[in-house]
Amino acid sequence: MAIEFTAERYVDEVLSGKQVACRWVRLACERHRNDLERGRERGIYFDVNAARVAIAFFSVLRHWKGEWGGRPIQLEPAQQFWIASLFGWKRTDGTRRFRTGYLEVGRKNAKTTTAAGIGLFLAFVEGEPGAEVYSAATKRDQAKIVFNDAKQMVKASPQLKQIITPFANNLHALGSGSKFEPLSSDYNSLDGLNVHAAIADELHAWPDPALWGVIKTGTGARKQPLMLAITTAGVNQEGICYSQREYLTRILRGIIEDDGFWGLIYTIDTKKDWPDLEQDDDWQDEANWVKANPLLGVSKKLSTMRQDALEAAAKPLELNQFLRWHLNVWTQAVTRWINPIRWAACGAGAIDEEDLAGARCYAGLDLSSVNDLSALVLVFPPDEDELYRVVCRFWLPAENMVERVRRDQVPYDVWARLGFIKLTPGNVIDYSFIEAEIKTVADRFELVEIGFDRWGSTQMMQNLQAMGGDEWVVPIGQGFASMSPPMKELERLYLDGKLAHGNNPVLNWMADNLVAVADPAGNIKPDKAKSRERIDGMVALIMGVDRAVRQMDYSKYEDEGLFVL
Numbered sequence: 001m002a003i004e005f006t007a008e009r010y011v012d013e014v015l016s017g018k019q020v021a022c023r024w025v026r027l028a029c030e031r032h033r034n035d036l037e038r039g040r041e042r043g044i045y046f047d048v049n050a051a052r053v054a055i056a057f058f059s060v061l062r063h064w065k066g067e068w069g070g071r072p073i074q075l076e077p078a079q080q081f082w083i084a085s086l087f088g089w090k091r092t093d094g095t096r097r098f099r100t101g102y103l104e105v106g107r108k109n110a111k112t113t114t115a116a117g118i119g120l121f122l123a124f125v126e127g128e129p130g131a132e133v134y135s136a137a138t139k140r141d142q143a144k145i146v147f148n149d150a151k152q153m154v155k156a157s158p159q160l161k162q163i164i165t166p167f168a169n170n171l172h173a174l175g176s177g178s179k180f181e182p183l184s185s186d187y188n189s190l191d192g193l194n195v196h197a198a199i200a201d202e203l204h205a206w207p208d209p210a211l212w213g214v215i216k217t218g219t220g221a222r223k224q225p226l227m228l229a230i231t232t233a234g235v236n237q238e239g240i241c242y243s244q245r246e247y248l249t250r251i252l253r254g255i256i257e258d259d260g261f262w263g264l265i266y267t268i269d270t271k272k273d274w275p276d277l278e279q280d281d282d283w284q285d286e287a288n289w290v291k292a293n294p295l296l297g298v299s300k301k302l303s304t305m306r307q308d309a310l311e312a313a314a315k316p317l318e319l320n321q322f323l324r325w326h327l328n329v330w331t332q333a334v335t336r337w338i339n340p341i342r343w344a345a346c347g348a349g350a351i352d353e354e355d356l357a358g359a360r361c362y363a364g365l366d367l368s369s370v371n372d373l374s375a376l377v378l379v380f381p382p383d384e385d386e387l388y389r390v391v392c393r394f395w396l397p398a399e400n401m402v403e404r405v406r407r408d409q410v411p412y413d414v415w416a417r418l419g420f421i422k423l424t425p426g427n428v429i430d431y432s433f434i435e436a437e438i439k440t441v442a443d444r445f446e447l448v449e450i451g452f453d454r455w456g457s458t459q460m461m462q463n464l465q466a467m468g469g470d471e472w473v474v475p476i477g478q479g480f481a482s483m484s485p486p487m488k489e490l491e492r493l494y495l496d497g498k499l500a501h502g503n504n505p506v507l508n509w510m511a512d513n514l515v516a517v518a519d520p521a522g523n524i525k526p527d528k529a530k531s532r533e534r535i536d537g538m539v540a541l542i543m544g545v546d547r548a549v550r551q552m553d554y555s556k557y558e559d560e561g562l563f564v565l
Helices: 003-016 023-042 048-060 077-088 111-124 140-156 210-217 240-252 302-314 316-326 340-345 401-408 412-417 431-444 458-468 480-495 505-513 536-552
Strands: 044-046 089-091 100-104 132-137 165-167 170-173 178-184 197-201 226-231 261-265 360-366 374-380 388-397 422-424 446-453 473-476 516-518 524-526
Touching (some): 023 261, 048 111, 077 089, 077 261, 111 140, 140 165, 140 197, 240 261, 360 431, 374 431, 401 412, 446 536, 458 473, 505 536
Parallel strands (some): 132 178, 197 226
Antiparallel strands (some): 165 170, 170 178
């Protein structure tokens, strides 16, 4: 069978259920299949020949240690899908589609072998003149792991030895001037990098994003650079690795569209990632192990996993290690509050603001800080269909938007171009724009009340009181007593399908960021410290729900035994 169809067969078997896979892998396969059908509309296409060439290159390579030492490398179906996806997808100008990649998979699934082969292909086969390719890590010894595999592959390959000269810490092709080297933050100097590609090895172990940033800025002069992270799960949810993972999960769930970012996550399915699950996958069920280990039974031994599982069951202190190393579970990651499946279902229908003209609504206003996003969320109580409709307004200073896009890896610029974010002049929020928009909203709809965070909003509230009256603006505390009742009400509304948010991408992103914290009495509130990124729109939505529900049915909180403020 032709090699490219082995990769496609893997996709077929994942989507049909014949190949056991976690939800993240299924979503990645759905993304690939959907792009095959509609990608040309966005300027991307799949080049079967390019995929074939990249996969065929691995047959030139040989294993150099262990039981397979000396044998040619034969890619498994999952690996063929990785390689075909990375190198088969192109942009209309013929360059490679993907510029950033993230592969997260359990230990002993041939990550190092795959990374070494990818590095060699990028450096010496892809055709980039004077390519600089690096295997990168924060420590020199770690950076040399992938490089040393690549060097041994060169030494074992008669074809590669003709064009590549191996040195202690350098692989070099005199004909093209291309090189492949290890690179770490403790290297003598990181100046003057002109990076074609970098393989970030075990990104979960990188303590800070500095090295990633240095390497990424070194790709600016290249036509089709690639930053590729290959890692197992870690424990630091504040680091660069978890940030890349989070970004990929949003792409796979359709929250963010980024045609330049590729990735796969192999892990068991857990309620942390998928709150709609009744329970986490049973970690002791061998049928689930392949979800995190696509090469189980090939490069990874089932007997080893069985023995380690027995020890984890008998020694609870070792369970986290088994979950992280073998099943690729982040053992200290925070849990999102929003169920993404139920939330997405509430965005199925578009909201036409023209149809809401003159309708009664209640607002929540979160001004955030002067140089960050500010949010106004309108909540329209139900009429005949029991749906609470949500309309959003977001503002961001224009001058720091480009820097924020680069720093946060969030498409503020795209959202601004599409009208979901309004830009204010300068590098701080000009509140007069927000006040003017609130006046427009009040003229267009029947704006009854505006709930706001009383901290840091004194001048704005005085201006709004002058505009609409003392009873128009209602201060709402941000503690458990004030936020728990409306937050629980919002949870009930979206879980019951009685919330319509119009699929606003900025609000979707903030919903995905939201983490809740509970007190001993079971009251909850948004936890801004643990939430991954901005949640201003969700805080504004909670305050809007507070005012809408109180006015529509003031007895609701008393009936449910919650606080009445």
